[in-house]
Amino acid sequence: MSQKHATIIGAGIIGVSTAAFLQRQGFGVTIIDRVPPGEGCSFGNAGGLAFAEITPTVHPRVLMKIPGWLLDPLGPLTIRWSYLPKALPWFLAAGRNALPSRVKAITEARANLAMRVVSDFETLLKSAGASDLLKIQDTLRVYGSEDQFTEEAGERAVKNAHGFETKRLSGDEARELEPALGPNVHCAAFHGGWYFVTSPERVVKSIAAEVTRNGGKIIFDDVTALERQDGKATAITLKGQGRMPVDHLVICAGAYSHLLAKQLGEIFPLEAERGYHMVLPNSGVSLSRSITYARAPGAATPMEMGLRLAGSDEFAGLDAAPNYARADKLWTLFKQVLPGLREPDQATTRWMGRRPGLPNSLPVIGRSKTTSNVWYGFGHGHMGLTWGPTTGRLLGELMTGAASNIDLSPFRADRF
Known part of the structure; x- marks a missing residue:
C-alpha cells in the first residue's frame, strides 16, 4: 500500500507543525508557500506562548473601550475608514460573541486548547534540536495605577478558576525582579502562563528543517487554484510549477486561507488583524522575561536580535500599505514603564504582519464541510504561535481517526 500524503x-x-505531526502519523508531506518557513506572519509576533490567555480577544470590557480606541488613529485598535464597510460585519459578529454566554463557552474552548501547548512545543523543539529557543519564564503584566489593576480583576478571576495563578507583586517587587522597570510601575502580576521564545522565525525554520530531514518537501510557490471532483480535492495549480495532484490537502495559509476555502464553496468571516513590531538591537534595557503593560495590548520581549516591542490591531485589509507610526507608538507606550529605553536608531527595524482573525476568537481546526480530503487549520488571531504545535497535533489526530484529548466541536469548519 502506498504511503498517505x-x-x-x-x-x-x-x-510546519502540522507537517511534523503528520510525519509522526506516517504521512509523507509537502509544504507549499510563497515565502520560506517562518517568514510570513510567524516571523514578527511577540514571541509569546500565551496559553493562559483564555478569555476571547473581544469581551465586554474590551467592547466598551473600542469606540474610544477607534478615535485615536494610533490607538491599540484602528480601522482605516475606507475599509469600515468591509470590516463592519466582522465587528458586529464579534459583538454578538461578546455576550456573557458566548464568552463563557469560548473561554472553555480556549482553555481546552491550552492544555498541552507547552508539551507540544517541547515535543517539536526537542526533535528539531532547538529546545533552547523556549524560555520558561512567565510574562509579567505591569500596571501604572490601582485602578488599572482593579479593572482586570474579572480576567484574572477567570484565569485563576482555570488553574492559572496570577500572583500580584508590588511595584518594588516587580523592579527587584526586573530592574529595568521604572518608578511609575504601581504593581504587577504574573499572567499565570505566558512563556516566550527568543526567535519565532528560528522556531519555525528549525521545525521545518526537521521535516525536510525526515523526508518532507518544501516548495516555494503560489497556489492559484484548487481542483475538486466528486466531493474531493484532486489537484492544485501553482503559479510557477503548474498542476500538482493531491491526496490529502491541509489549508494553513493564515490570513489568506479564506480565499482558498472560497474555491471549495465555503465562506469564512476571516479578517487580517494587522500587527506591528519594532526591534531595538540597542534598546538600553535588559529583561529576563516578556513584559506587558495594561495601558495597551502588546508585549516587550527580549529576543536574540534585540528587544522586540510588538502589538497593535489594525483593520485595513490584506493589501493596504503599512503605517509604521503604529510601530513607533509601541516605543512611546513602553518608554513609560521602561525609562531606560533608548531612542530608535539606524539598527532599529519595523514590521507589519497579518494575523488571521475570526470574530469568535476560536480557530478553525477540522475537516472541510464540502470536500472530504481537505482539512483546515487557520484563524488563530493573536494566538498563532501559542496554538500552532497543538493545532498540528490535533490535525494529525483528526486525519488518522485518533482520539483527541479535547472536544473539537467548537473549532469545526461548519460552525459558521
Whole structure:
C-alpha cells in the first residue's frame, strides 16, 4: 500500500507543525508557500506562548473601550475608514460573541486548547534540536495605577478558576525582579502562563528543517487554484510549477486561507488583524522575561536580535500599505514603564504582519464541510504561535481517526 500524503498550504508555525505531526502519523508531506518557513506572519509576533490567555480577544470590557480606541488613529485598535464597510460585519459578529454566554463557552474552548501547548512545543523543539529557543519564564503584566489593576480583576478571576495563578507583586517587587522597570510601575502580576521564545522565525525554520530531514518537501510557490471532483480535492495549480495532484490537502495559509476555502464553496468571516513590531538591537534595557503593560495590548520581549516591542490591531485589509507610526507608538507606550529605553536608531527595524482573525476568537481546526480530503487549520488571531504545535497535533489526530484529548466541536469548519 502506498504511503498517505498530505499537501500543506502554508509554511508558518501552524503549517510546519502540522507537517511534523503528520510525519509522526506516517504521512509523507509537502509544504507549499510563497515565502520560506517562518517568514510570513510567524516571523514578527511577540514571541509569546500565551496559553493562559483564555478569555476571547473581544469581551465586554474590551467592547466598551473600542469606540474610544477607534478615535485615536494610533490607538491599540484602528480601522482605516475606507475599509469600515468591509470590516463592519466582522465587528458586529464579534459583538454578538461578546455576550456573557458566548464568552463563557469560548473561554472553555480556549482553555481546552491550552492544555498541552507547552508539551507540544517541547515535543517539536526537542526533535528539531532547538529546545533552547523556549524560555520558561512567565510574562509579567505591569500596571501604572490601582485602578488599572482593579479593572482586570474579572480576567484574572477567570484565569485563576482555570488553574492559572496570577500572583500580584508590588511595584518594588516587580523592579527587584526586573530592574529595568521604572518608578511609575504601581504593581504587577504574573499572567499565570505566558512563556516566550527568543526567535519565532528560528522556531519555525528549525521545525521545518526537521521535516525536510525526515523526508518532507518544501516548495516555494503560489497556489492559484484548487481542483475538486466528486466531493474531493484532486489537484492544485501553482503559479510557477503548474498542476500538482493531491491526496490529502491541509489549508494553513493564515490570513489568506479564506480565499482558498472560497474555491471549495465555503465562506469564512476571516479578517487580517494587522500587527506591528519594532526591534531595538540597542534598546538600553535588559529583561529576563516578556513584559506587558495594561495601558495597551502588546508585549516587550527580549529576543536574540534585540528587544522586540510588538502589538497593535489594525483593520485595513490584506493589501493596504503599512503605517509604521503604529510601530513607533509601541516605543512611546513602553518608554513609560521602561525609562531606560533608548531612542530608535539606524539598527532599529519595523514590521507589519497579518494575523488571521475570526470574530469568535476560536480557530478553525477540522475537516472541510464540502470536500472530504481537505482539512483546515487557520484563524488563530493573536494566538498563532501559542496554538500552532497543538493545532498540528490535533490535525494529525483528526486525519488518522485518533482520539483527541479535547472536544473539537467548537473549532469545526461548519460552525459558521
